[in-house]
Amino acid sequence: MTPPTESFPPATVTFPEIPEPDQDAAGQARARHAELTKPPGSLGKLEELGTWLAARQRRCPPRPLQRPRVVVFAGDHGIARGGVSAYPAEVTAQMVRNFLDGGAAVNVLSDVAGATVRVVDIAVAAQTPPEVAEFKVRESSGSIDVEDALTEEQTQTALTAGRTIADAEVDAGADLLIVGDMGIGNTTPAAVLIAALTGSEPVAVIGRGTGIDDNAWMRKATAIRDGLRRARANSAYPVDLLRVVGGADFAAMAAFLVQAAVRQTPVLLDGVIASAAALVAEELAPGARQWWLAAHRSTEPAQHLALDQLQLEPLLELDMRLGEGTGGLAALPLLRMAAKVLTEMATFEQAGVSGQIPQPAED
Ligand SMILES: O=C(O)c1ccc[n+]([C@@H]2O[C@H](COP(=O)([O-])O)[C@@H](O)[C@H]2O)c1
Numbered sequence: 332m333t334p335p336t337e338s339f340p341p342a343t344v345t346f347p348e349i350p351e352p353d354q355d356a357a358g359q360a361r362a363r364h365a366e367l368t369k370p371p372g373s374l375g376k377l378e379e380l381g382t383w384l385a386a387r388q389r390r391c392p393p394r395p396l397q398r399p400r401v402v403v404f405a406g407d408h409g410i411a412r413g414g415v416s417a418y419p420a421e422v423t424a425q426m427v428r429n430f431l432d433g434g435a436a437v438n439v440l441s442d443v444a445g446a447t448v449r450v451v452d453i454a455v456a457a458q459t460p461p462e463v464a465e466f467k468v469r470e471s472s473g474s475i476d477v478e479d480a481l482t483e484e485q486t487q488t489a490l491t492a493g494r495t496i497a498d499a500e501v502d503a504g505a506d507l508l509i510v511g512d513m514g515i516g517n518t519t520p521a522a523v524l525i526a527a528l529t530g531s532e533p534v535a536v537i538g539r540g541t542g543i544d545d546n547a548w549m550r551k552a553t554a555i556r557d558g559l560r561r562a563r564a565n566s567a568y569p570v571d572l573l574r575v576v577g578g579a580d581f582a583a584m585a586a587f588l589v590q591a592a593v594r595q596t597p598v599l600l601d602g603v604i605a606s607a608a609a610l611v612a613e614e615l616a617p618g619a620r621q622w623w624l625a626a627h628r629s630t631e632p633a634q635h636l637a638l639d640q641l642q643l644e645p646l647l648e649l650d651m652r653l654g655e656g657t658g659g660l661a662a663l664p665l666l667r668m669a670a671k672v673l674t675e676m677a678t679f680e681q682a683g684v685s686g687q688i689p690q691p692a693e694d
Pocket residue numbers: 415416417418512513514515516517518519539540541542543601602603604629630631634651652653654655
């Protein structure tokens with residue numbers, strides 16, 4: 332086993348300060364909700380969502396979402412060769428082809444939810460079409476139980492890729508971003524990153540991923556234990572954690588998430604992989620989490636730990652565990668509804684509907 336190479340002083344990437352969402356716009360949204368033709372609070376979390384969006388858009392009512400965009404970060408992981416997944420590693424590249432051909436779940440759900448999809452090969456083992464390979468860092472990240480996932484240079488390249496992709500999407504008009512992933516074996520590094528950052532034990536973070544049997548579960552538990560051992564020497568520095576036990580896709584996703592926050596663009600997080608990247612991203616740029624929503628509760632236990640630490644409550648619980656950004660897409664219609672409530676519902680005054688009966692003052 333190659334010991335983790337500690338970089339000292341630690342490699343640092345710096346991000347600008349994260350802007351605060353607009354509390355005035357949030358206050359206006361709350362006041363407007365109180366005037367709309369419904370008992371106060373009766374739309375429950377939809378009201379909170381509308382207020383959340385108004386604060387991120389810095390306006391009330393919020394604009395309808397015009398260009399929600401899913402970015403699927405595809406990457407292979409050496410650990411997949413150790414039998415920790417129910418599927419062979421070739422599926423990553425095969426699914427990239429399927430995304431491009433429009434046949435994957437992310438394509439179907441994005442069509443219904445009104446989003447477009449971009450696929451980026453960050454570290455797929457096989458060759459992919461040139462239109463998705465612009466940001467390829469390497470062919471597969473290293474096997475994190477025995478070696479570093481990346482070199483320092485590759486880590487920086489992947490971080491820069493994530494930042495550049497977020498900038499390009501926002502510059503092209505994206506007003507909501509959804510982080511998706513594709514990578515056979517990637518629930519193993521996700522679990523290790525989350526365990527390292529939440530101080531959890533392997534047994535608390537291991538999940539069934541693509542649907543592994545008990546033998547694969549044993550191998551995955553060993554891989555997570557070994558990865559975590561290597562991580563613990565590095566967990567003080569989030570960039571080193573990405574390098575030692577993450578991978579190019581996780582580094583790119585983390586930087587993408589930070590840069591989305593820097594660019595004041597709201598994000599819907601998908602499942603355990605996006606949540607692991609988010610946990611690292613919040614370490615890189617504290618406060619970035621204010622720009623993210625947890626779309627759904629995945630069946631992976633590690634995701635619950637990550638979301639708890641990020642203080643993000645998932646919007647949906649649909650027993651989904653696919654990745655690709657599909658959980659984010661399932662939640663997108665809720666965000667659209669929440670915005671439209673604030674723009675289109677009539678007030679009590681406009682509709683001529685009587686408000687609450689004033690209660691007699693108690694003495
Ligand atoms: O999003 C999730 O929470 C999620 C949970 C389990 C599996 N996945 C997807 O399944 C693949 C990883 O699973 P595994 O078993 O190969 O580690 C990867 O392509 C993920 O997108 C995704």
